[in-house]
Amino acid sequence: MNTCAIETQGLSKRYHRVTALSDCSVTVPEGRISALVGPNGAGKTTLLRLLAGLARPTGGSALVLGGTPRQDPAFLSEVGFLAQEIPLYRRFSAQDHIQVGAHMNLRWDAESVRTRLTGLNIPLDRPVGKLSGGQRAQVALALTLAKQPRVLLLDEPVAALDPLARRHFLGTLTAAVAESGGELTVVLSSHLITDLERVSDHMILLSASRVQLCGDTDELLAEHKLLVGPRKDTAALERMHKVVHTVSTPRQARLLVRLSGPVFDPAYEAEDVSLEDLVLGYMGADAPAAYAHLAAVGDDQ
């Protein structure tokens, strides 16, 4: 359980003069579902593409299941990647895709696709272009799982789905992780924090091309508190703790703080943080003005 499925060291990617990802060092232990969060343009897709071997880093290194991501059959048989624009042939049925997949993959469990899709009442013989968005996403996920990957990289797979389709998709995903007995590791990018809160137990938070947080979700939540108190000089507080984000009115201040020990100042009341507090706080701390209002909205709730 303690081995790492994914480990990167100073991973960077530049496209001409644009830095998409900078000095990214993350680890994801085996068997986890890691939530990849951050504002648009933070580098989420770039990180996933680097891990899948679809792009080459301009700096640093990545190890996925102990190997460098690359486009060769041995690596690709272990790693499943599902892009945001679900890559299916619209005129092909699920059954056609199953046959194509059998030719293209070293390991291919065609029966598992049929079982999953039949269980969801998705017709195997209808062109996927005529299925609903949720059904198409399920077909793509079932096909990705058919090669029995040990690492699954999903780039906003549920963004376009309605709540029920999302719930079903995430149910299929978590069931696959349960079936693997701790051997399947997932990295899932999404903006839907309530979904991520349910399904993930690990998180990577990117903002402005950099890693802001990476680790066990419960531990990260426990390390952070929302301090509510009078608006005043925080120098003393900041000598010991890291103030991530502050929202203040003329009288009151709410500080998202990463603690390194107890808070001794009795002027503050410490509240537990939710995943949403954490994500919005870190986005607001280091994100362009466009996200500042979002952080403020989150803090008001």
Next chain:
Amino acid sequence: MITFRVDGRSGVPPYLQIVQQVRQALRMGVLDVGDQLPTVREVVAAVAINPNTVLKAYRDLEREGLVEARAGQGTFVKRRPPGPPPGTHSRLGRSLEHWVREAREAGLDDESIESLLRVTLRSAETAVDSHHSPEEEIA
């Protein structure tokens, strides 16, 4: 067999929601000794939560002595939590219903009823046997 419901907005951690729902089902007699709990796979497929959340809940229940994991078979109810027999809850629930109706007729809204209940529980706490945890009193 029971089904679980996990509310993301309740403020109670998901694993604790599962623990509480199993305890509740045991108290109400919905689950009995020897019954099997749904497998981790079944739970996550239905409610879409992290498998480790379910494992953590089942481990907690096992540590409490309420369930046991049998290798290759699943998780089974070993005993009911200490407390009155199952019928008691529904009986007390019925008399509480009468009381609530009376309170509503007297003009109390839900918030006043809840705070009255909380105050009464707190003032009665000293009189309660020490082996009951406060959590069980509320649930």
